[in-house]
Amino acid sequence: MKKTLFFIIFLAIIVPVGWILFCKYEGGIPNAEISLPSPYLKQSYAINMTATDDGAGLKHVTVSLVQKDNEKVLLDKSYPPSSILSLFSDKKILSDNFVIPVETRKYGMNDGQAVIRIVITDYAWRNWTKGNRFYDERPVIIDTVAPRLQVLTSQHNVSKGGVGLVIYKLDEENIQSGVRVGENFFPGYSGVFSDPMVITALFALDHTQGPDTRLVVEARDPAGNETKRGFYHYIKDKNFRPDTLRISDGFLEFKMPDFDLGPKEAQFLTESNPLLAKFLYINETLRRQNVETVLKVPADTRAELMWDGRFSRLSGSANRARFADKRTYKYNGQVISHSTHLGIDLASTANAPVGAANHGRVIMAENVGIFGNTVIIDHGLGLASLYCHLSQMNVTQGDMVKQDDIIGRTGITGLAGGDHLHFSMMLHNVFVNPVEWWDAAWIKNNITSKIESVKAQIQ
Incomplete structure (x- = not known):
């Protein structure tokens, strides 16, 4: 009879307690799947992240932007305590998804290197009940300064359906730049001049674009900072037969x-x-x-x-x-x-x-x-x-x-x-008038003389 009673007590108390201790002391570390759209903290930047813990459940998630001693907390979320009964229910939080905006200009940080720091803890009893801990740092670059450009050519005469040339100088590398003609974009190229910062961009008006077409030089850095510069130009209208x-x-x-x-x-x-x-x-x-x-x-x-x-x-x-x-x-x-x-x-x-x-x-x-x-x-x-x-x-x-x-x-x-x-x-992606390119005087006045003039300037 005593053995039976002991066995019943063992099953009723010792086994559940052992099971609880086994589960609460689990050693599975939480995890984060994080997607950074770019190593540069661009305007309209957002981090997509999923935090998971398949054991005792999520306890705390923190995401910060850190630069030296300056830390800006982007996300700080705690989850309700996981009770013993949660071992037998679905109340514990095992996963959570986040879209975390990053607005660098508001944080008072300097341009340069920084890190995105992610810390996640769970409700396990390990580490004196502090739980298992996930820690990761992702390097990023803060860049809030728009690129600078200087237009080096002065005269830009272009006809409807024709081509023009702009030469300009940038102040940094890895810049996407070119000429915006209405909704169309014509990229600029480094390579015509010995100075890689001097960019050459041919641009064109299609057969429908007349004198009211907007022309502007654009430059955008990897962080999304953008500079636009207008330049003197004259657009000659033309009627086609x-x-x-x-x-x-x-x-x-x-x-x-x-x-x-x-x-x-x-x-x-x-x-x-x-x-x-x-x-x-x-x-x-x-x-x-x-x-x-x-x-x-x-x-x-x-x-x-x-x-x-x-x-x-x-x-x-x-x-x-x-x-x-x-x-x-x-x-x-x-x-x-x-x-x-x-x-x-x-x-x-x-x-x-x-x-x-x-x-x-x-x-x-x-x-x-x-x-x-x-x-x-x-x-x-x-x-x-x-x-x-x-x-x-x-x-x-x-x-x-x-x-x-x-x-x-x-x-x-x-x-x-x-x-x-x-x-x-x-x-x-624009058809242009071939007659211009059959004309030696047009090529000299609109293309080659500009290149020669800029070469003389930079030398």
């Missing part, structure tokens, strides 16, 4: 079989005029897609001027269409579509040899829908030339070419109705 193209049944029967649109072909067969329906899709939807494709290519550029002097045009050729012509397409006397011609069509003899307009590096040589066989050459600083409708391509991506090296021959690939070269100039 209208052009009407008449689409014939003969043209549709000649060109539409060249385009295989896969599953979409079936949908045109249900139309009263399948060839016309296919043309409209090609001239509008496919054109938009192909333009987006080629405008991404000049991003593959080098931070140097690879070209020299005026750009060449197709030898012995005549203009068949101009830059930014506003095209209206008519079929049987009815307006059916519109587009803007963002290049110049040049025609000479069939299969005429096409030379590179200037020195550079081939960054595309492939068939691109309405453009047909297409070659794009990078000339540096985001400037590129484009050659379309080629009957053959003599270069491949990565080739280095010299001015007038034969890169292909004119043709009728793509949406060309007759043998010719469609030639475009691009600056980053």
Whole structure:
């Protein structure tokens, strides 16, 4: 009887107590998963953190920004005590998520090195009931000073659809900078001058941007501090001519079989005029897609001027269409579509040899829908030339070419109705007027003389 009573007492008291002691003295250290958006404490900076403890539960979480003896507590949260009964219930807090804002400018700290300190304790009875402790420090950099820049060029005359050049000097490295033209951004490059702090930025207005377009030089450091500087400029307005193209049944029967649109072909067969329906899709939807494709290519550029002097045009050729012509397409006397011609069509003899307009590096040589066989050459600083409708391509991506090296021959690939070269100039993601680049005086006045003048200044 006594043995039975002892056994009952053992089960009722000793085992639960032992279980409690075992659980309360657990040695599992809490953990923190922390995400810092940048090592620099930027404006609108926020730390994302998850604190967890799978044992006795969270007791206290502290997150601080520390610089030498200066500590700013960003988060200080305590959790309700975990009772013995919590071993058998779900009242203890095992996890918590935080989004912690950091507003460096308000803390009275100096620019320079600092740390994000994270301390988490749990309700275990270890360490004289202080609990298990998680401790971590993440290095960060406080930077509240915006970069400084000085515009070194004085005159900036640019036409609607044309290109300009700004040269400026920064006061620190690792700065993202360039020229903002309306909503478009043109990056600046270090490398043209011996001083790496002197930056060269070509910028462009597209065919829709006139004298009211806002131009500004921008510089942003890794901490998000930003400087903007206006600069003297004059924007010349320009009107582009209208052009009407008449689409014939003969043209549709000649060109539409060249385009295989896969599953979409079936949908045109249900139309009263399948060839016309296919043309409209090609001239509008496919054109938009192909333009987006080629405008991404000049991003593959080098931070140097690879070209020299005026750009060449197709030898012995005549203009068949101009830059930014506003095209209206008519079929049987009815307006059916519109587009803007963002290049110049040049025609000479069939299969005429096409030379590179200037020195550079081939960054595309492939068939691109309405453009047909297409070659794009990078000339540096985001400037590129484009050659379309080629009957053959003599270069491949990565080739280095010299001015007038034969890169292909004119043709009728793509949406060309007759043998010719469609030639475009691009600056980053904007088509610009090629006529400027065929003009030696324009290049000297707007590009090379500015570079030479700044070189003389900094020497």
